[in-house]
Amino acid sequence: MSAVATNGVPKSGGAYSIIKSSLGIQFGGVTGLLLFTANIFGCSMYILGAVEVLRTSYAGIEDINERLLGTIILLILTIIVLIGISYIARFAVLFLAGVFLALLSIWFGVIYTAVGNDNKSNIGVTGFSAGNLRNNFGPRYCDGWNFASLLGLFFPSCTDPLAGSNLSGDLRDPQAAIPIGTISAVLLSMVIFTIQVVLVAGASGRRGHCGSDDGLRGDTGGAFVIAIGWPLPFLVELGILVSTLGAGLQSLAGAPRLLSALAVDRIFPILDIFAPPKTTHVNRDEAEPRRAVILCAFLTCCCVMMNDLDMVAPFITLFFLTCYAIINGAAAFMAYEKAPNFRPTFRFFEWRVSIIGALLCIFIMFTIAPLYATAVLALSAALYKYVETQPAAANITATYDTELAQLVPHCTDEGKSKKKFWSRTQKQPSLPGEADWRASVRFRQARKAMLSLTEGDLQFKYWRPFVLYLCKLDDINATYQPQGGMLNLIQQLTKGGHGIALVSGVLLNQNTISKELAQFANECRFRLAHTLRQRKIEGFADVIISSSIIEGNRLLIQSKGMGVFRPNAVALGWPSTCGNSNTRDDPSGFCQLIEDASTFGKTVLVCKGTTEFPDDTQAFDRDSRIDIWWIYDLFPANGLLLLIPFLLQKNKTWKKSKLRLVVVSENAEEDDELNETVRGMLKAGGVIADLLLLHVAISDAPRFAHRRSGRVTETKQPNTVRFADQVTSIDESPPDDKNSADEDNINDEIISVTSLPSPMLRQDSRVQSNLDWDEYAQPSKLVNLVSDNSTTAELVVMPLPHRVPGQTARNWMTSVDTLIADLRRVIFVKETGEENIQFFN
Missing domain, CATH: 3.40.50.620 (HUPs)
Structure with a gap:
């Protein structure tokens, strides 16, 4: 807790604000809501404890109804909280003094019975001795009780060390106060509990059997520690009373602040009404979350009506243990990930100790109540997912509340001189984005993957x-x-x-x-x-x-x-x-x-x-179709034209659509061989598609003539210049519109296509380049063929028509528009020749 609290400046909201700043709003929201609920249950438990002390120690009060007496005590505590945090601090000093006097009275009583003559054996006080320590060292449980149930009952007495962090917004220097206060409270509580157990166990005799009147409780009807008090047993009664009232007051003061912080961040929209009023100046009394206090008092009153301390205590234990596990796990995770935003100034921090603490919390939870522990963890997971889906959570980064303040210069006129001073203003991110505890993990994984x-x-x-x-x-x-x-x-x-x-x-x-x-x-x-x-x-x-x-x-x-x-x-x-x-x-x-x-x-x-x-x-039905056009090329783009429809069919929109492969060749002389070759390719590639063979002469599809050849030979007249290059180079460096005037110089060029040995490419052909470009925009046989066969197809995938050298960009686009004028949707694919796709096994 000390490490997380010193990682930035904690704001109002206690452990919720601290966890939110370090680990993100998701875990912060879970921790805040669980701590709020635990404080509500804790306040009711402390009030029921005070009621029990009053009824057993003061004559006449036992006739008052327990629920009524608890409601009266709750009303008094609520009034103190509504007055302001400054009065809570004053009452806390009085309560601490009462507890200190009660402890001294118990310790002096043990010493007095050990050296004095005041033997109280009738209530089990026999004087301090090593024999009593040995006899009382081992367990002896009554029916229905065991170590786990007693631990669940006793554990809420150890939750007060977190009370200081719940008031983080009211501390002058929370970075310095929370570590010192938390560690001091834990160590002091451990020392006091240890001394108390040793002294009481050494001064009392072993109980005979469950339900007997000897041992720790005698005929006085009061608690053993009250009877052993010296010189005034009344001081012990008073100490127990003010201890329960002080703990209840701290819980009732901390719970509204947690609720108010949750309401400010709007991660639970139903809580928006409990956000504190906005003040233009620092005034703690005006900023008191009074509406949240009223709600907390009402919920506590409902728990008081249960009137069963043993029923309330285990829930407090499980909620607090879950929060402790989250806090320990948060600190260990951030330290292990070496996150740059985790910079605690607390030097005595070791992430391995935090891991042990988190595992120990979970172990204790399942030891106390396995079924309830599972339910609490499931509730925590559900809250996490709920917070994650809230729109407001996406606007809160993991460091939103711990951004360093900026110093802004101001000038004031005092008399004849000007003085310059600096004021602190909170730096806010201009465009906050979504972040959570997995950000550092994602970055590390991405870094490792990118480098590898x-x-x-x-x-x-x-x-x-x-x-x-x-x-x-x-x-x-x-x-x-x-x-x-x-x-x-x-x-x-x-x-x-x-x-x-x-x-x-x-x-x-x-x-x-x-x-x-x-x-x-x-x-x-x-x-x-x-x-x-x-x-x-x-x-x-x-x-x-x-x-x-x-x-x-x-x-x-x-x-x-x-x-x-x-x-x-x-x-x-x-x-x-x-x-x-x-x-x-x-x-x-x-x-x-x-x-x-x-x-x-x-x-x-x-x-x-x-x-x-x-x-x-x-979603298209089974009658819909996707057409793939192969024009003068067997297996264009190394199968990409088949892969694209295959990937689209994985989506429910195209899942039921059928594939049809349309293969366009020059003549029908070798359809049988071509049909056998293409079907073998489809089978090897694992593609289920219908096959349609069509025939168009090269002169009727000049934009696709380059696909018929692996090499192109260009001849110029009168001076003959020959060069050979790859097919893809034909598409390189087409002339711009400004060079369209040079088209007349190209009219004499002749492009001769040398075919490759292929069922589709057998005969040589010569394509004249002295073409009338306006004719390209007119319907051709290929245009009519595409229109007749693919007008009803929901999608057509085909190679991008080639822009013949000398053809203007505007004319080329017009010709392409003409080609697909009647089609619904078209994906043109222009391959580079370097597509490496293992389409066939």
């Missing part, structure tokens, strides 16, 4: 969707602009493949970046992250500032990730309109973005459609 990752871990059969979604932000307030339900698609794809999504946007700014702009970008990031949480997307959000969309997106593609843990795919939404230069819908910028992503080794996913991608509330 290698290039090979993200390749081969371990490929998972790590998608960077370059989203569109509003130009005015930088809010997320929906693009055909793409967030739904990202959520379903990453969840099905246990991947990660990075949703990032660009905030345009042509001027110097100011602090206000950076703060605005940070707020936009939080809004975007909130959108991701609402859509249940497992990933992260980010917003960067850039002078242009192209440069901002290029920066995101290059910089996102850490080490080898970087996105392997870039997702884009198809522009709704073709805008001007440096706008989000600029055709040249969009095409350049696709090329940049490919250049940096990212698979590009471009999504478009006339219908939005559905969210998890929708």
